[in-house]
């Protein structure tokens with residue numbers, strides 16, 4: 303931005319996307335220029351590409367405890383969610399036509415479910431309550447003998463709350479599957495993978511979505527884990543790539559990058575508990591100490607280590623975002639005002655928060671590359687920025703007036 | 713995002729924040745669709761706007777529009793102020809993103825509402 307004559311630029315929007323790690327850039331480079339073969343080719347160029355892809359597949363599988371053949375490379379989280387939901391419902395459509403999901407899924411799931419509804423599928427959107435967590439008993443209550451798919455995100459991208467996927471998997475395995483073997487559990491783990499150690503076998507899911515650009519690899523690459531034995535209908539016609547599950551020449555440099563990032567994430571997973579989580583907690587505590595009239599959104603215990611979602615009452619999140627951007631700090635908000643009507647985050651609305659609380663929300667999302675100095679810089683500029691916007695706000699003036707009236711009466 | 717330099721300066725340092733006492737008129741206008749609001753105080757002396765103050769709640773364009781308005785119309789005669797339009801304000805604010813023109817509309821509505829209160 304023009305006014306940013308200064309040097310400092312700090313990125314606290316890692317839930318949106320992340321910087322590509324330098325090791326990852328280095329790893330993928332040669333696959334543009336030297337090892338550029340098509341993995342389906344028989345000659346040595348092709349075989350080098352195939353070997354690199356195999357290695358990446360092992361690296362990604364290792365990150366989530368999957369087997370080699372259970373990983374399908376594709377273009378990212380959106381495609382993974384589409385392939386999982388459309389692929390399974392198409393493959394098993396004669397086994398049941400009911401889907402259970404939640405109200406605060408990513409649009410890649412919500413809009414896919416909505417499009418299946420138009421094709422005659424029944425969809426139940428479970429509530430998430432004020433803490434942003436789906437309840438097992440609601441899943442139980444929603445289950446019918448037509449239910450084919452349960453698709454619930456592992457961690458929410460706006461507030462970071464983690465869903466009880468393992469408990470839901472256990473219920474399905476023990477109570478439903480003995481009666482009906484065609485019931486499947488998919489989880490969108492785009493925000494979780496690389497931040498919380500996760501194992502598909504102990505989690506008990508049938509499918510799991512990953513997006514590489516959330517874990518320091520490039521955009522446009524991701525994977526769907528499909529448990530061995532689960533059939534899906536491929537969503538595009540073409541060649542036989544990815545064992546007939548995803549046609550199209552594989553993007554080898556991106557796949558290599560994804561593999562490298564997956565390995566780095568696996569090796570660094572404990573930095574999230576050791577370093578990122580304490581930093582996030584410090585950020586929250588200091589904000590709470592220095593700024594009044596806040597609401598902390600989402601459950602405080604069951605959540606990702608890197609996200610803080612805080613509402614600053616009496617100000618608009620988007621105005622706050624722009625004012626912070628002018629100070630060199632990038633965050634995101636659940637409030638976006640367009641064409642004279644405020645389009646509110648469906649996630650925060652699903653929590654049942656008041657309009658004003660949604661309006662003033664900011665999301666801070668950290669990565670393993672953020673430092674204490676960066677958080678300290680934020681803490682230095684944020685109180686004044688909020689104060690300035692509140693000083694302008696007629697809503698805040700009214701609140702101050704009411705406060706002083708109250709104290710006069712008392 | 714390509715907000716103008718003027719726009720960003722007003723977000724960093726909003727001008728003429730506050731409220732005036734009578735005989736200044738104070739009005740508050742609200743965009744019912746999004747909840748954005750501007751409270752504008754206008755003092756007219758000897759046929760000219762001698763002082764303007766504002767408070768605003770809403771997205772950045774609303775804050776910037778209110779702030780810029782206070783600077784522009786200060787010193788205007790009533791005739792000049794009466795014919796002041798959204799387009800005039802946008803000329804100073806710089807191009808607004810698509811769907812954000814309502815912010816400038818709201819600021820100009822605040823001005824004209826204040827003027828109508830003056831004349832009676």
Ligand SMILES: Cc1ncc(COP(=O)(O)O)c(C=O)c1O
Pocket residue numbers: 317318377378379380381383408410455457458459490492493513514515522524
């Ligand atoms: C929870 C969740 N699911 C899916 C996606 C979509 O992933 P991609 O950007 O790779 O299509 C995102 C990214 O915004 C996400 O946060």
